[in-house]
Amino acid sequence: MFTAERVADEKDWMKGETGDWELIIGLEVHAQVSSNAKLFSGAATEYGAEPNTQVSLVDAGMPGMLPVINEFCVEQAVRTGLGLNAQINLFSRFDRKNYFYVDLPQGYQISQFEHPIVGEGEIEIHPEDGDAVKVGIERLHLEQDAGKSVHDLSDDETYVDLNRSGVALMEIVSKPDMRSPEEASAYVDKLRGIVRALGTCDGDMEKGNLRADVNVSVRRPGGELGTRCEIKNVNSLRFIRQAINHEARRQIEIIEAGGTIDQETRLYDSVKNETRSMRSKEDAHDYRYFPDPDLLPLQLEQSFVDNIKATLPELPDARKARFVEEFGIPAYDAGVLTADKVTGDYYETTAKGRDGKIAANWVMGELFGALNKAGIDLADSPVSAENLGGLLDRIADNTISGKIAKTVFEKMFEGGGSADEIIEREGLKQVTDTGAIEAMVQEALDANPAQVEKAKQNPKLLGFFVGQVMKASGGKANPQAVNQILRAKLGL
């Protein structure tokens, strides 16, 4: 299923001294399973807790302690697999990956080597600068995280925090189907959208809850595959792009200088924007994988999988298509509004039963702008989707004008409350009483006799009087009514 045949768009080729190069990229993404308890122990998984306070006897590798699988984590892995349109393996098995390190208390990591819980799948990504690309999923497996080594608390000692030890991770391995840094980051972005929509991982890259190992090699466009290097633990979309760029450039320079690429593991230094060798293939650990004898193979019932499938939420791609169809908004807007679950839910609540385009403009324009300026997440927005919807209703029924609506929105953003409350409190209700409007129109006409004559010749000048009336009414006069009365009085 590896699409080695796909050659990158020419715009994605990298120029070298001796010609063009094409990038071949595959990713291993580690996504922390959203779960209150660890994969094999009952310990909690709260982020940011005091060091070594979320550690059970199992996580600390005490003598005689045994792992017991957390069924919820299994469910989350299956749910994610279904979201990746992937094969769910009813039989899977846990293996031990053996190596020594201070933050690995058992001396082995429990992972899935030969028989992962999820097999091949496929997702579609939408790089900003190109067409949609299909990326194959090789597998997804469950494994435990290690603890954290802290080297900077002391000059000559390393401290270890085992809070992460045993936390459930999903390792999602892609096929080497990406051809540019933008495709790679679009892939991770899409993956993040999917796991967030599914509620199986919070996708928080800053906290390290989603991080990627990036495999990069270069070849002549459409030519023989090169030797790859793996860049470990890259934790932002920008760093992924930068690391790939740098690594590809490094490889091209070596090859063009007549050298060869050593298969090795490298680290990305975001400060210096470079990758550094961590260990070569020769130094690679022999992990001595073997089935964990403390755990029985995982045998799932088809009904278990079917039940999860039946309760799967709508995924970003499907939601996007539905928004275009149901609300009549452009694909680009739909993409923005379905980037994550919170945004999608917000928009949907706002747009339901209203004009979808106007709703999209308000959410992406006024709301996002205000949130951005205030540095607030949508989830914490002071303007609820219900209240924004209510505001749109008052525009639609001419209670207020679009202009006044912006004022109402500002008030809403500052102090909350519904549109009706604010309109009432601030006296912003549109004047639709034709008698009152007529008086104001007459006043404006009387005050500007010269303009009246001009306007009769050139109806385009009507706007001047509309402006005068609106000004006089404090913006509250119904513009349509003002227009209508003006025209009648001027005999237009």
Add this chain to the structure above:
Amino acid sequence: MSDLTNLTLESALTGMASGDFSSEEITRAHIDACMEAADLNAFITTTFEQAMDMAKASDARRAKGEVGKLEGAPLGVKDLFCTEGVKTTAASQILGDFKPPYESTVSANMKADGMVMLGKLNLDEFAMGSSNETSSYGNVVNPWKNGEELVPGGSSGGSAAAVAADICLGATATDTGGSIRQPASFTGTVGIKPTYGRCSRWGIVAFASSLDQAGPIAKTVKDSAILLDSMAGYDPKDSTSLNVDNGDWVNSCGKSIKGLRIGIPKEYTVDGMPTEIQSLWDQGIEWMKDAGAEIVPVSLPHTKYALPAYYIVAPAEASSNLARYDGMRYGARVDGENLNDTYERTRAAGFGPEVQRRIMIGTYVLSAGYYDAYYLRAQKVRTRISEDFKNAWENCDALLTPTCPSAPFAIGRKLNDPITMYLNDIFTVTANLAGLPGISVPAALDQDGLPLGLQIIGKALDEDTVFAAAGALEKAANFTAKPKKWWV
């Protein structure tokens, strides 16, 4: 009061129930006996003060009418079971003065049933050995003597010696390749390894997880059933624990075996086996016939591969299970130049030669390029061995075999010859590889006056039949010999 130590567990429980003596009295008698038997080196840690407190508490419970399955009985616990607040060593230096903040499920079950714990019994380091000579706390001496001092077998040598010397009414043990049954055979005691999954492994220092199983060493078959009934039971903390009820084991011990089909596996006749062992086996066959059993010759064709497969699987798992002893969080540490140096120094100092040997074998057989040839093949052999047994069960209900290919041997004789040492397990490892219950029953003395055992292997979860056959064997053998108390 020293006659209280001659009692079986069953009669001690009865004696306390009828008020003939208190737990305090029988516990005191056993503590005295333990102190007299210091030369046996059966204990690594004694907990006599706590034992007296536990005995008093037991008497108080009994006065209120609360009587558990093991109420007030002074027993020993193999030092592979973690015991809360009591030093747990696995007979290794690497655990240092480790005092677990938790209690193993098996010993917790027994405490809940009224056990009085006398202390932690010696064993081969990490249960790796067949003579108790690999213990870093010194070897245990077999109460049975033949001019020279003999090994008690292993790895549960301390448990077996303590029961044989009447210094505990019974003891816990573990069996990975024969570590309950072989020492039982060497000391004239009864030892049963139940079906894999009967006893929780939670809180037992792991040797080879897929083979390790706890069981008792006791003075009689019935005592072993009483003990196992307390030790066994489903434990959700062990994923390999079986969610099944215990059988009616105590009552099965006296059941008739009339019509029971006893299989005799022809492959268990091995080259170089002493004629005495063969004739004891023949004698056993006659005893079973006399008890009404039908004798059926069976074949377990893959038996010869069992020992090699065992010595791949067990070290492989051990090499990984023992990785956690790195000097970082508990136990002993020898500081080095850097992290790797600290690991190396700690593990070089903390593990004895046999444990190091097995870690290296295990690491080797799991290594890239060797995994398929060793570990994978051994697992295939394991499957074949299980199939052999399944085929045998078509024609019989249990098997009768010798427990060991020899009587207890002199201390030091086999220590530097690992292959000969490993051969001790030849008749016992098959039950571990297939997860089946096996029991060793003392059957006779050899020409030097040393005990020899016979083994019954049963179907998975069919301990009831195992106990019935063992009971019949015990009755026919009428083994009443006791070692002379030379240590007093």
